[in-house]
Amino acid sequence: MSNITKAPTPAAGGRAGAKKELSEHFKAYKHIWVFVEQERGQVHPVSFELLGAGRKLADKLKVDLAAVVIGPEGEATRNAALESFCYGADLTYLVTDNVLSEYRNESYTKALTDLVNTYKPEILLLGATTLGRDLAGSVATTLLTGLTADCTELDVDADGSLAATRPTFGGSLLCTIYTLNYRPQMATVRPRVMPMPERVARDAARIIIHPLHLVEEDIVTKVLSFVPDRDSAKSNLAYADVVVAGGLGLGSPESFQLVRQLAAVLGAEYGCSRPLVQKGWVTSDRQIGQTGKTIRPKLYIAAGISGAIQHRVGVEGADLIVAINTDKNAPIFDFAHIGIVNDAMHLLPALTAAFRARLSPHSRDRLAS
Amino acid sequence: MHSVVCIKQVPDPAQIRVHPVTDTIVRKGVPTKINPYDLFALGAALELRDKFGGEITVLTMGPPSAEDSLRKALTFGADRAVLLTDSFFAGVDTLATTYVLATAIRKIGETFCRPDIIITGNESIDRETAEVGPGIAKRLGLLKLTYVAKIVGLDLISRTIEAECRAEGGVQVLRTKLPCLISMLEANNQTRRGVVTDVLPAGRAPIVKWSAQEAVVEDISKCGAPGSPTIVKRVFAPSPGSEKAGLVEAAEQPTKVLMKPILNSQPRLETDLVAQARGF
Ligand SMILES: Cc1cc2nc3c(=O)[nH]c(=O)nc-3n(C[C@H](O)[C@H](O)[C@H](O)COP(=O)(O)OP(=O)(O)OC[C@H]3O[C@@H](n4cnc5c(N)ncnc54)[C@H](O)[C@@H]3O)c2cc1C
Ligand SMILES: Nc1ncnc2c1ncn2[C@@H]1O[C@H](COP(=O)(O)O)[C@@H](O)[C@H]1O
Numbered sequence: 001m002s003n004i005t006k007a008p009t010p011a012a013g014g015r016a017g018a019k020k021e022l023s024e025h026f027k028a029y030k031h032i033w034v035f036v037e038q039e040r041g042q043v044h045p046v047s048f049e050l051l052g053a054g055r056k057l058a059d060k061l062k063v064d065l066a067a068v069v070i071g072p073e074g075e076a077t078r079n080a081a082l083e084s085f086c087y088g089a090d091l092t093y094l095v096t097d098n099v100l101s102e103y104r105n106e107s108y109t110k111a112l113t114d115l116v117n118t119y120k121p122e123i124l125l126l127g128a129t130t131l132g133r134d135l136a137g138s139v140a141t142t143l144l145t146g147l148t149a150d151c152t153e154l155d156v157d158a159d160g161s162l163a164a165t166r167p168t169f170g171g172s173l174l175c176t177i178y179t180l181n182y183r184p185q186m187a188t189v190r191p192r193v194m195p196m197p198e199r200v201a202r203d204a205a206r207i208i209i210h211p212l213h214l215v216e217e218d219i220v221t222k223v224l225s226f227v228p229d230r231d232s233a234k235s236n237l238a239y240a241d242v243v244v245a246g247g248l249g250l251g252s253p254e255s256f257q258l259v260r261q262l263a264a265v266l267g268a269e270y271g272c273s274r275p276l277v278q279k280g281w282v283t284s285d286r287q288i289g290q291t292g293k294t295i296r297p298k299l300y301i302a303a304g305i306s307g308a309i310q311h312r313v314g315v316e317g318a319d320l321i322v323a324i325n326t327d328k329n330a331p332i333f334d335f336a337h338i339g340i341v342n343d344a345m346h347l348l349p350a351l352t353a354a355f356r357a358r359l360s361p362h363s364r365d366r367l368a369s
Numbered sequence: 370m371h372s373v374v375c376i377k378q379v380p381d382p383a384q385i386r387v388h389p390v391t392d393t394i395v396r397k398g399v400p401t402k403i404n405p406y407d408l409f410a411l412g413a414a415l416e417l418r419d420k421f422g423g424e425i426t427v428l429t430m431g432p433p434s435a436e437d438s439l440r441k442a443l444t445f446g447a448d449r450a451v452l453l454t455d456s457f458f459a460g461v462d463t464l465a466t467t468y469v470l471a472t473a474i475r476k477i478g479e480t481f482c483r484p485d486i487i488i489t490g491n492e493s494i495d496r497e498t499a500e501v502g503p504g505i506a507k508r509l510g511l512l513k514l515t516y517v518a519k520i521v522g523l524d525l526i527s528r529t530i531e532a533e534c535r536a537e538g539g540v541q542v543l544r545t546k547l548p549c550l551i552s553m554l555e556a557n558n559q560t561r562r563g564v565v566t567d568v569l570p571a572g573r574a575p576i577v578k579w580s581a582q583e584a585v586v587e588d589i590s591k592c593g594a595p596g597s598p599t600i601v602k603r604v605f606a607p608s609p610g611s612e613k614a615g616l617v618e619a620a621e622q623p624t625k626v627l628m629k630p631i632l633n634s635q636p637r638l639e640t641d642l643v644a645q646a647r648g649f
Binding site: 105278358 | 385464496497498502504508512515531535536538539540541543544545546555599600602604605606626627628630638641643
């Protein structure tokens with residue numbers, strides 16, 4: 001993307017019309033790869049979402065879909081490799097070594113770039129998680145190829161070019177980006193942007209094991225400790241079915257309790273807009289939006305949130321958006337399905353009480369209806 | 370202790386529009402500012418200078434008007450500013466940007482003083498790739514720490530740095546060796562601005578302007594549009610959301626209004642939660 005002159009667009013001509021001619025040595029690059037991310041022994045769901053997306057692209061291009069699994073020796077890494085087949089991989093590249101037990105940019109970059117240089121994929125997809133973005137950035141700069149971050153749509157042309165579409169300028173615009181004459185074409189996609197494919201039990205097919213050739217002494221950067229987020233063990237915002245969130249309209253950290261209480265009654269996860277994280281009222285893993293989590297719940301209740309574009313892009317995938325705001329002109333009412341012009345300070349406790357009554361095992365209301 | 374801080378002048382993203390007829394990005398008249406993450410980068414450099422002394426160079430590649438951002442950075446306390454501006458730099462993508470910035474950082478090291486640390490923002494708000502920092506490190510052969518929330522320690526004798534870095538589900542405390550590059554995430558520390566001792570020298574601080582030639586960019590084909598592996602094929606506005614919300618204003622009993630659609634949206638919610646409450 002251009003950052004100095006205006007971005008080239010079809011109207012701008014110039015490089016936008018450039019031919020996608022591939023140099024000879026890149027013609028050997030074939031097949032689609034998905035990096036399978038592990039997070040403390042669990043495969044991050046975004047990797048399965050990407051295998052689903054990668055499967056479609058591979059079928060369209062009539063090439064193979066490969067999973068790339070990198071991690072320490074042991075059960076978890078092996079399982080990640082096996083699971084990849086159930087989500088559509090034709091083969092898996094596996095690098096296991098105990099220096100890979102904690103994510104470090106140096107060692108993971110080496111593992112992944114070695115694989116790319118040896119087996120030459122034409123497209124490489126990673127989840128746009130903290131880890132995935134960090135890894136993708138250094139792999140792309142090591143290989144001197146192009147990377148399109150945080151894509152919302154992926155497609156391929158008949159000639160194998162990846163058309164990667166992403167929001168830009170804080171979500172106010174979308175742009176479609178091509179990587180000309182460099183391989184692999186790399187893209188990251190945020191969790192919950194692509195639908196989760198159905199798991200189909202399948203036996204492992206081909207697994208290609210690749211050595212790392214790295215010892216601990218070679219790695220300068222050391223992990224001194226890992227401090228888990230205070231309540232992250234419970235936070236599963238991105239994958240929650242019901243999310244209740246509050247914004248600055250709540251006015252104080254104390255009133256944020258009202259959001260937590262409603263969430264508790266509904267068995268929901270709670271989240272917030274960015275200012276609350278900046279003020280330190282809520283931990284950052286609860287932030288929803290462009291620089292926070294993308295959510296795709298069946299139900300999203302937003303209280304005291306104005307609905308800025310950066311918040312909107314993170315919640316648009318919700319099936320039902322309920323907005324509570326005192327200002328009937330708040331932008332959130334432009335994309336909410338149900339808008340309630342009301343004071344969240346009153347409505348949240350009222351809703352909590354109503355649901356508590358309704359959902360109690362002896363609710364008359366419920367039994368009557 | 371010499372810190373080089375890379376800052377980028379960005380348009381206010383909220384005010385960017387697509388021209389309805391030509392389908393191009395309209396930047397004219399859109400106010401610009403320093404990329405917010407880069408202020409945290411500068412803040413971290415100021416803290417290091419408070420502790421260890423030394424100097425701070427701010428560096429930007431951009432149009433001549435990017436001088437405004439450099440001036441601002443000087444009033445925040447940077448000691449020296451370098452502006453890379455040249456028509457060759459136009460139309461760059463990430464890879465070409467890192468080529469130019471890395472070249473300039475080398476030249477800064479030769480001209481002034483070798484940097485001990487290079488600090489970038491984690492990402493720019495108009496491009497949001499988070500690649501420029503790692504790319505510069507790669508090109509300079511430096512170690513790097515990304516997603517840095519806080520520098521927790523720095524030791525000029527053993528030449529090590531310790532930092533808290535955001536990771537999935539928590540914070541990794543990492544230690545690496547100087548010289549290195551770090552990219553700063555939004556930190557909790559407020560960017561300090563306008564401290565008298567910072568502001569006073571700002572008027573006298575020089576802004577060094579380098580063209581491609583002056584920055585000793587050897588391979589012009591690697592910068593600007595020709596050196597960029599990616600191209601933007603199409604820019605378009607997102608399709609507007611579906612129909613406007615069914616607004617419920619001053620409803621008598623908003624809880625009643627809400628209850629039904631909420632329960633309908635989640636047919637299993639009620640049964641699941643009731644079952645839970647019963648202790649199944
Ligand atoms: C690069 C960048 C990235 C960003 N990323 C994100 C992101 O990931 N997520 C995010 O959320 N934001 C993000 N933002 C910030 C975003 O632009 C907005 O500033 C932010 O979302 C506003 O938060 P808010 O709606 O809580 O506050 P406000 O905009 O202040 O809105 C408060 C709302 O509460 C309403 N209100 C007031 N009192 C009451 C009451 N008693 N009851 C009900 N309603 C009431 C008001 O009418 C108002 O609409 C980002 C910004 C930038 C520049
Ligand atoms: N043109 C530029 N001049 C100076 N620094 C830049 C420039 N572009 C990006 N950077 C730095 O790189 C960081 C990451 O930017 P990006 O990779 O575009 O998200 C920014 O926060 C800046 O510190």
